[in-house]
Amino acid sequence: MPPAFSPQTIDALHRMALDKQVADRIPGLVAGVGRQGSLDWWTGIGCASADRPDDAPDADTQFAIASITKTFVAVVVMALRDEGRLALDDTVDTLLTGSAHGVTVRQLLAHASGMQREPVGDIWDTLVFPERDALVSGWDEAARVGRPHDRFHYSNLGFAILGEVIARLDGGDWFASIQRRILDPLAMTRTTLGLSRPHATGYFVPPFTDVPVEEPALDLLAAAPAGGMASTLADLARWGGFLAEPTAEVLHPDTLEEMCQPQVVVDLEGWTHTHGLGLMLLRERGRTWVGHTGGFPGFITGLMVHRDSGTAGLVLTNATSATAPGSFAAQLGSYAVEHEPALPAVWRPGTLVPEELSPLLGRWYSEGRAFVFTVREGRLEVRAEATPDAPPSLFEHVVDDTWRTTSGRERGELLRLRRDDQGRVTRLNWATYLFTREPYAFGEWLTER
Secondary structure (H helix, E strand, O other), X not given: OOOOOOHHHHHHHXXXXXXXXXXXXXXXXXXXXXXXXXXXXXXXXXXXXXXOOOOOOOOOOXXXXXXXXXXXXXXXXXXXHHOOOOOOOOEHHHHOOOOOOOOEHXXXXXXXXXXOOOOOOOHHHHOOOOOHHHHHHHHHHOOEOOOOOOOOOOOHHHHHHHHHHHHHHOOOOHXXXXXXXXXXXXXXOOOEEOOOOOEOOOEEOOOOOOOOEEOOOOOOHHHHHHOOEEEOHHHHHHHHHHHHOOOOOOOOHHHHHHHXXXXXXOOOOOOOEEEOOOOEEEEEOOEEEEXXXXXXXXXXXXXXEEOOOOEEEEEEEOEXXXXXXXXXHHHHHHHHHHHOOOOOOOOOOOOOOOHHHHHHOEEEXXXXXXXXXXXXXXXXXXXXXOOOOOOOEEEEEEEOOEXXXXXXXXXXXXXXEEEOOOOOEEEEEEOOEEEEOOOOOHHHHHHHO
16 A cells, blocks of 8 residues: 655654654654544654663554543543533532532533642652542542633643543443443554553653653552553554544544533633643644643653544653643644645535525525525535635524524524515525525615515
């Protein structure tokens, strides 16, 4: 099978990865670009372990993925919501009976709860992490350091508590739920709780020497839902494909779209970084990338996905101090999107124009602006003529002369047909706005009719 990218693109991507490994003094790095869940390009640089300096990590080498774990936890939480087992505005004290703090599930997913960053107990000083009982009792003692939805405040404690919510609602073990609901259906066989061989060794590279120091292996115990999983480049490319185009067996596509809506701005100066429901959103070269980064003793990781093109950029490193993994992953993906965009799907002729849609075809006007109504694959689509490249609005039939917008502009709003005495469609109301075959000012239509 021929390479997915040209030799020039492969060389450029490898150069980007090599420059990153050298600049950040990373013992070992794997980087890749995936499309539609397939790992189309990857490279391994350096060493997975300092005692084997000539053995570069590969696409099957496990790394601790740290906070990328949160994306899996968030998907299970949203699946439980879809099943009616919880609501996003349920508070923790109702889901974990007897616990403190009226913090909602939505706030925890978005890091907008104002809860303190870590579980109580100076865990990153002692490297002693709480068991489940201690996590919940510690939650009651934890401080709410900010007002809810006032500003972004990252909370590993919040995601550890979401793991406890999953455990109590879905069978008693948060990772077993992830295994059953996500990893098994997506055949992600090299994604585990904790490291599984073959895996990279994590290192700290001191600022004034070039001799790596091995970081300790950690068991996060009840804090593991915040960052305890491990995976490979190949498995994460599959996960990136899911985040671009989810399978309903795991999560409904509309729910994944909901997770990608910004809830809170992280970067108040540049507005290039926001957070959705369990997902980071970055703006890189005019595109929105969704995913997450991870930081853990000995490991820094990044997975970012451009959903429109199905492109994922990935980087896994075995160094505590590697920088900006999310931006770097998005840069890899951006290079592929810009220099070798995926081929468009073949246009295929349709077979039917539904009779009830025929009177709608063509150009309609609202407030003097033109909108083009078309049928594709038997379904109504509407685009504003001034923005032809924007995603179209799509519709589903409700009853008689009424349709509901299911995506795009005015999502959720109704489109109603208005007929004259002969039954001809002469105007439309979309989200209550008047649409006519000729451009009218608001008052002109009243005079005309």
